[in-house]
Amino acid sequence: xxHRRPQVRRSPDLLAFSRTVPALSALSRRPSGGTLALFxxxxxxxxAWGWTPEALADRLAxxxxxxxxxxxxxAPIPGExxxxxxxxxxxxxxxxxxxxxxxxxxxxxxxLSIGRFWAALNDETRHPGYTAVEYSELLDGSVCxxxxxxLQFLPIPVPFVAGRWWIGLPKPNQRVHSAxxxxxxxxxxxxSTDASLVRSPGGQKVIRxxxxxxxSRGAWFLxxxxxxxxxxxxxxxxxxxxxxxTSMAAMFATKGVxxxxxxxxxxxxxxxxxxxxx
Numbered sequence: 497x498x499h500r501r502p503q504v505r506r507s508p509d510l511l512a513f514s515r516t517v518p519a520l521s522a523l524s525r526r527p528s529g530g531t532l533a534l535f536x537x538x539x540x541x542x543x544a545w546g547w548t549p550e551a552l553a554d555r556l557a558x559x560x561x562x563x564x565x566x567x568x569x570x571a572p573i574p575g576e577x578x579x580x581x582x583x584x585x586x587x588x589x590x591x592x593x594x595x596x597x598x599x600x601x602x603x604x605x606x607x608l609s610i611g612r613f614w615a616a617l618n619d620e621t622r623h624p625g626y627t628a629v630e631y632s633e634l635l636d637g638s639v640c641x642x643x644x645x646x647l648q649f650l651p652i653p654v655p656f657v658a659g660r661w662w663i664g665l666p667k668p669n670q671r672v673h674s675a676x677x678x679x680x681x682x683x684x685x686x687x688s689t690d691a692s693l694v695r696s697p698g699g700q701k702v703i704r705x706x707x708x709x710x711x712s713r714g715a716w717f718l719x720x721x722x723x724x725x726x727x728x729x730x731x732x733x734x735x736x737x738x739x740x741x742t743s744m745a746a747m748f749a750t751k752g753v754x755x756x757x758x759x760x761x762x763x764x765x766x767x768x769x770x771x772x773x774x
Contacts, residue, residue: 547605547721549576549583556727559719562680565672568715571731574603582727587757589750597710597735598746602753604728606761610720613728614681615771616764617716620646620664626763627756633699635663640771642668647694649702650709657739661702662687662709663694678774684715710735730757 547555553576563573578588582603592599606613618640621632629648637644644666651659669682689708694700717729730753736745763769 547583547725549580552579552583552605552721552727555721556719559676559680562672562676563717565669565675566682566715566717567667567669568682568684568717568731570599570733571715571717571729572601574601574729578603587754589754591746591750594733597733598749599731599733600746600749600753601732602728602730602757604757605721606726606728606757606764607724608726608761608764609723609773610679610681610718610726611773612764612769613726613760614683614718615640615769615773616760616767617683618666618668618771619763619769620648620666622767622770623759623763626767627759628752630659631698631702633696633702635693635695635699642666642670645688645693647699647702649706652736652740654740654744659706660709660736661706662689662712664712679720681718682715683718685713687712707737707739710737728757 556579572590572592574582574588578590581588582605585605587602587604589600589602592601620629621634621639623629624632628650630651631647631649633647635645635647646664646666647661648664649659649661664685664687666683666685669684672680672682687709691703691708694703712732712734714730714732714734717731719727721727732749732753734745734749736748740748
């Protein structure tokens with residue numbers, strides 16, 4: 497029986513945070529027409545991303561107990577500088593030190609509900625055309641459901657370097673989802689290169705013309721800010737396998753994180769995900 501995920505509950509802390517911008521609170525007590533116009537202007541600027549840096553930091557501080565339930569090890573916690581840039585509308589990416597492979601992260605606020613972004617994120621077979629993944633096939637399980645296995649192929653835009661294939665193994669964190677009422681979510685992932693799982697003619701053709709990836713693991717961490725904005729952290733620890741120079745692999749990792757966040761956002765906006773929006 498499929499696990500039924502709880503719906504997002506509108507909690508008091510989310511409502512309280514919508515009133516944590518001091519400038520707006522002060523302006524709202526002054527009735528003059530000029531000040532009202534200024535109030536509306538400040539409100540419009542503030543709601544472009546939903547939060548000031550201070551309010552964003554407070555919101556993230558309020559979900560620390562949920563962050564501690566994460567299953568992904570090694571994922572960084574963005575600092576004050578990153579959060580300030582994110583609140584100003586930027587996608588922040590970085591490369592972390594690593595003894596093997598490349599560890600990259602990205603942080604952003606997307607102008608979408610957590611339910612819509614989550615639905616798009618879990619709809620891997622429809623990502624080609626949006627993300628850099630060119631081929632995506634469900635090998636086992638059901639679309640959007642826990643336990644699925646998804647064959648994916650990524651072309652490498654470098655002459656004489658073969659593309660990479662892997663089998664994605666996404667795993668949603670049900671404890672975080674349940675504890676937060678769906679307001680905080682984690683989708684961890686790992687990879688396999690077990691070619692025996694690929695049985696379709698299309699899938700076998702893909703792996704014949706590509707090389708298996710070394711590994712890919714990490715997670716997405718989402719926090720609902722309000723009904724139209726979601727805070728996103730994306731962490732990726734990967735090894736593209738042989739034939740890709742170290743410096744190029746590092747560049748691909750950070751650029752890939754940024755591009756993937758943008759691609760999932762665009763998919764969520766333009767397409768109708770197969771997954772339920774909840």
